[in-house]
Amino acid sequence: MLKPSSSFHRHPDRPLLWTLRLLSAVAALIVALILLFVLREAWPALHQLGPLRFLHDPGWHPAAGGADAQYGLLPMLAGTLLSSGGAVLLAAPLGLGSALFATSYGPPRLGGLHRQLLQVLGGIPSVVVGFWGLVVLTPLIRQWHPPGQSLLAGILCLTVMILPTTALLSEQAVREVPAESLQAAAALGLSRRATLEGVVLPVARGGLLSAVILASGRALGETMAVLMVAGNVIQVPAAVFDPVRTLTANIALELGYALDLHRAVLFVGGLVLMGVVAVVMALAASLQRSPGHG
Amino acid sequence: MASSGAACFDRAIDTALALLAWLVALLVVGTIGWIVADLLRQGLPRLSWAFLVELPIDAGRSGGIRPILISTLLILGVCLAVSVPIGLATALFLAEFQRGHRGFGPLVRYSLDTLAGVPSIVFGLFGNAFFSITLGLGFSILSGGLTLACMVLPLLIRSMETALRAVPAEHRLAAAALGLPQRVSLLHIVLPAAAPGLAVGLILGIGRALAETAALLFTSGYVDRLPGSLLDSGRALSVHIFDLAMNVPGGASQAAATALVLVALVLLINGFTGWAAQRWLGSLSSAAL
Incomplete structure (x- = not known):
């Protein structure tokens, strides 16, 4: 009777442990499998065209065949970076303002309600945001400055998509400011503004920054909300009213009928997208590890 | 008097900041209200019982969404049937057997963090290729569900692991002191104690899966007929909204009605799972007494 219990810690349940270990290995292998298959599908294009063609080709005519085919991904990369960058520029101050409302400037009861509403907004599927942008937002922009389906519409829809992430994570960062620091500020008789400027923002800076970086990763990978409103014309936009096509939209629009090299180049677009998102995520991770982060 | 001037300035800035914070809050609320009001205005007139149970007519311009609802639930079912066992097992492994910073656990965690950052359209590319x-599954409910399973795993595992770690260590020690085998301790003590947290993880996963469109476009496909088996193509609600809005002129109000159904479904599942977890826990704690 004593034997099983005394050996409990030295001999964990072997079959159970191995089952769990096996299933964990399956979960861990998925990302490798994804990279493997996207690389495999992209390989013909990388091998036959070389990576420079995607930067140097002046246009995007992947289905032309033979020597006429052009595979320039640069306009799509510009579309992705500009739409995400614009959305982050809008969402970051809005998220901070919303965090300040929920933590210090708004009445506590409204702060909770505000958070719940943000969670509702976060639960709205991106295709629904895209649909709303298509039928409500783009006609409004068209009245102001045609054609309506534009970089601006894409930026606004992306902002709606990433605002909940930015706002909720910013609020968390502000809440993590130690109570002792706030009490010390209060004991010094600092005003609310001085506390904010001298204590809250410096201490929460790392958390606020990583909220913005995580949100930009989300914006870079977003498909539906931009696909439906940004117009999808392949060009480097000269103004916010010009239509653009992002890397994600390019894949969604063309994978259905793409063949051979055209299909392979779409997978190259996927690789580029993964690369950009990976850089952003690595930035966020290094920020969280850095000692300066409060 | 200079200090009172500074205080005055301070107060002015403070008021401006307060105003700004209120303005942002109103903007957020206003945007949500705007989106919901527009969906209701356009979609509600079309919404009825018949809309849910009828077949779509004329590419979805009229009729209902019965096959789309069924396909969505089948895709979700496949996704959960695969992702919940793998997710729960991985979460148990990470939370119960890998408390240190060495060995297999950190590798699994790193791999899952990377997976969480993969854009959904790349899951679509992968699902289509793999x-x-x-695997020769074609454009099918099975392909779509399996692709979604890969996509929701990191979210599922992270929240389930958090739930398991929140169970006090005393529970496990008490079970060990009683000489209970580890599987008994996990099954009858740790898992029930973590149930509400696990349910939250499940809700998050379901919400993510229902909301997804990009990963399904090229895996489960567009076909809006009633699926005969899991190997048939099936159109999810999200794909239906996309198709009606983009490819079907005059489909906007039907798309709005479908969007209402999708949003309502997400809220309903959230509510039900929360209620069920509470009920389950309630009966469990009374049984323990």
């Missing part, structure tokens, strides 16, 4: 073509 499930649809390499």
